[in-house]
Amino acid sequence: MIRHLRRTVAPVALGAVVVLGLAACGGTTRDSVEAEQPGPAGEPAATADPNAPTREGLKIAFLPKQLNNPYSDVETGGGEEAVTELKGEYKLVGPNDASASSQVSYINTLIQQQQDVITIAANDANAVCPSLQQARDAGIKVVSFDSDAAPECRDVFINQATTEGIGQGLVQMASTLAGGQGEIAILSATPNATNQNAWIEVVEQELQKPENSGLQLVATVYGNDDDQKSFQEAQGLLATHPNLKVIVAPTTVGIAAAARYISGSEYKGRVAVTGLGLPNQMREFVKDGTVAQFALWNPADIGYLAGYAGAALASGQITGAEGETFSAGKLGEYTIGAGGEVVLGPPTVFDASNIDQFDF
Ligand code: RAM
Numbered sequence: 001m002i003r004h005l006r007r008t009v010a011p012v013a014l015g016a017v018v019v020l021g022l023a024a025c026g027g028t029t030r031d032s033v034e035a036e037q038p039g040p041a042g043e044p045a046a047t048a049d050p051n052a053p054t055r056e057g058l059k060i061a062f063l064p065k066q067l068n069n070p071y072s073d074v075e076t077g078g079g080e081e082a083v084t085e086l087k088g089e090y091k092l093v094g095p096n097d098a099s100a101s102s103q104v105s106y107i108n109t110l111i112q113q114q115q116d117v118i119t120i121a122a123n124d125a126n127a128v129c130p131s132l133q134q135a136r137d138a139g140i141k142v143v144s145f146d147s148d149a150a151p152e153c154r155d156v157f158i159n160q161a162t163t164e165g166i167g168q169g170l171v172q173m174a175s176t177l178a179g180g181q182g183e184i185a186i187l188s189a190t191p192n193a194t195n196q197n198a199w200i201e202v203v204e205q206e207l208q209k210p211e212n213s214g215l216q217l218v219a220t221v222y223g224n225d226d227d228q229k230s231f232q233e234a235q236g237l238l239a240t241h242p243n244l245k246v247i248v249a250p251t252t253v254g255i256a257a258a259a260r261y262i263s264g265s266e267y268k269g270r271v272a273v274t275g276l277g278l279p280n281q282m283r284e285f286v287k288d289g290t291v292a293q294f295a296l297w298n299p300a301d302i303g304y305l306a307g308y309a310g311a312a313l314a315s316g317q318i319t320g321a322e323g324e325t326f327s328a329g330k331l332g333e334y335t336i337g338a339g340g341e342v343v344l345g346p347p348t349v350f351d352a353s354n355i356d357q358f359d360f
Pocket of ligand 1: 069189252253
């Protein structure tokens, strides 16, 4: 569930909360941590040595969904900070669009360059899988972040928050803004994005619950994380569904474009916009009354955590098995959960009362 998080909550404390939460549900023991996990191509991987020194000079590459997305810039900025702290070599590459296969050629180049770690926000869980598998066969550690690759093709996944928590939070905000009654629509990113689809699935499940029976999801459309297309899709939603009460955009590109459209249209004050947005992009729409509330985590922390997870893998401190722990600099200690997933922490809800406290 999305909850209000004060900016004053120290990042270390947030990390500690996550560790406690995962340890409590996982029930993992030391023995299972040390059990051999299958490695690339089914070979047994080395056992984790939590006391192994962190290697210096590691080549850690970041491959976000697309380069011309302000969210990705913040995310990879956090990655660069981590790699600098770790005395590694940072590299940033990526496509200009978030289409399904746009990342494959970049992965192949990173393999040729013998990177130690590839971190990736996957545009399509399966399209990148064969190349990532080749990378792992070549001894490269693979960390997915933000949007997961198929689990068999990566070592760990850095999830920004729990998938359930994000989906439930989106419905909660939509319900509040709609007063519990009326039509809502989703404006998503690309149709193949792992993260978007996982959140939409939870939204659909939540809408089946009796407490949400007053809400009708009338459409799900895709702006492809392209500003212009997202703007047009928002426009199209209102043309087709004039009684729409809320646009829910779980993408920073989509929510900013939808807010821009609504704020300059006859629908301002009648149609609410919510979802996941960057405070710096959304500030003007909160101030002009178009957006009452939306949520996000700090994207820089995801990149930072991905960098530290990559270094821990490449240093042999972790293998990606549930229950293993690693240290992520200023964010504190993290524990790997089920399915190799590491959860950053609960998102923050932004509104007029707190938006000026954030700068990303
Ligand atoms: C967009 C991307 C990204 C998502 C954020 C919330 O920038 O789709 O993957 O996590 O929005």
